């Protein structure tokens with residue numbers, strides 16, 4: 639797609655029904671992101687997310703999606719401790735959960751790990767810029783690469799991942815001119831989130847796109863619909879109908895042969 643100049647639209651999904659819908663709508667890549675921890679499981683960050691939680695949700699997504707490439711996001715501390723751990727855990731996404739690729743956070747420091755995983759036949763997506771698993775070092779959800787040192791480091795990170803053979807790199811919260819430069823300098827596609835329009839593709843967290851996650855709306859998110867409002871409205875309508883006795887009606891009920899009832903009585 640990068641070679642053809644076709645923009646890549648990637649989305650996250652965490653469950654069967656959503657994966658089925660976004661797949662039917664034609665999204666080519668589904669990321670089962672560890673954002674799962676925040677938008678589905680209610681943690682304050684992605685740090686507590688476990689391998690078991692990721693595998694559980696990746697399986698559900700794999701059952702729903704027929705065509706999209708499914709990428710499993712490797713959770714915190716499942717690939718940093720040793721390359722052996724990284725290989726074993728990356729393999730689990732493919733063998734046990736039906737993903738076709740994995741994503742990991744980090745640039746230069748993770749290039750060797752990425753390369754070893756790729757050598758084993760597992761496609762890897764990189765992720766640099768704001769890397770939420772390092773939030774305690776970064777000091778918050780904010781743009782990365784604004785100073786000349788930080789920008790040079792980010793370019794090095796992108797180059798290292800590109801050389802390692804990743805099939806794409808997520809650039810999160812990176813100033814637009816820098817993500818443009820990185821996109822021009824690497825051969826692999828860049829997928830931006832808060833990284834401007836020059837990336838080869840974009841990724842959004844589905845709960846942001848649908849207006850479902852209401853704790854906060856990141857600057858990089860666009861709510862294409864506000865499902866939170868629709869859900870609250872539908873719920874209060876339901877409560878009101880149950881209380882007034884207007885739900886259920888005959889349409890939602892099952893009839894039975896009156897003679898059966900008569901026999902019972």
Ligand code: KIV
Pocket residue numbers: 650669670671672673674711765808831841842843
């Ligand atoms: O976990 C996630 O959803 C992500 C995307 C924001 C790229 O890493």
